[in-house]
Amino acid sequence: MTDINVILMLMIVGSIIAVETRDMLSCVVVVGVVGLFQSLAFLVLKAPDLAIVQLVVEILSLVILLRVIIRKEASEPQHHPDYFPMLVGITLSLLALLFVHPILRELPQFGQPVMRVAKEYIENGMKATGATNLVSAVILDFRAYDTLGxxxxxxTxxxxxxxxxxKTGRKKKGEPETEA
Amino acid sequence: MNKEPGMTVIVKTVTRLTVGIILMYGIYIVMHGHLSPGGGFAGGVIIALSFVHLMLAYGKEVAFKKLSMPVASVLESMGAILFISVAFLGLVGGYFFFHTLGKGEPFSLLSAYMVLFSNIAISLKVGCGLFLVLITIALAGKEIKK
Incomplete structure (x- = not known):
């Protein structure tokens, strides 16, 4: 319980640094660090499938972002200290929290979910599909429609x-096309 | 000193040693998707990353020699067709996505055939798709610079 809290605190700190930093390159690097902590959080919450996916997608998106940043010579974002939008944002967030608070108290405790649908899958998943990895069994057999989507x-x-x-247009009629 | 595209000798040597291992790990993650954590999506991204690794270290031409853009495009479409045909195969047994392929013996590599084939299809789709996206972004940057 404490380790997930530490990871979440580090993620929040990283997000604030990513928003506030001036240099685009360090911003991208900090975003990557936040993604890495996200992967660690999934691992601590015992979701190794998600942790693997998060890690590899984070690496790929980091490569894409770095390419874009280096190619475009992105200029630094202008930094005008404007307090009114910030004030409005904080006020609206606090108001939303005030209204949502009664609902949040009704939610089940952390780590003790209500398992009406999932119980069926956990009990009969291996027997029904033959796959020992239950996550694969759910996303590719029970819920294959979602995967198709x-x-x-x-x-697309x-x-x-x-x-x-x-590239702009095709060069010649006879040339082998390089687009998909 | 070196006129050929790509990074330094250190990066190239390390890439030459590791890129095959990364590709093998991606294939392992795909094939064992129904037994251990992982699956088609994660394995496909790792396969794409191995080619991206090659592209970053050696330049585009070397990566194209291993997996050219038309081939990647055909493989991606084949992944989509394989997945939808696994789905349509279910119509034989009754309805869409019904597992008619059998379950096999649990904990063995050849089991849960529907999940296995779907994993392979999705890995082809995701791997080639993401590789194509990255290649396109790289080529688009070239076009602008000209």
């Missing part, structure tokens, strides 16, 4: 990136 989202994202960022 996720695959469609990824396909790749198509969009290739269409928007491809």
């Amino acid at each position: 996720e695959a469609v989202v990824l396909f 994202a790749v198509c969009g990136a290739l269409i928007v960022l491809r």
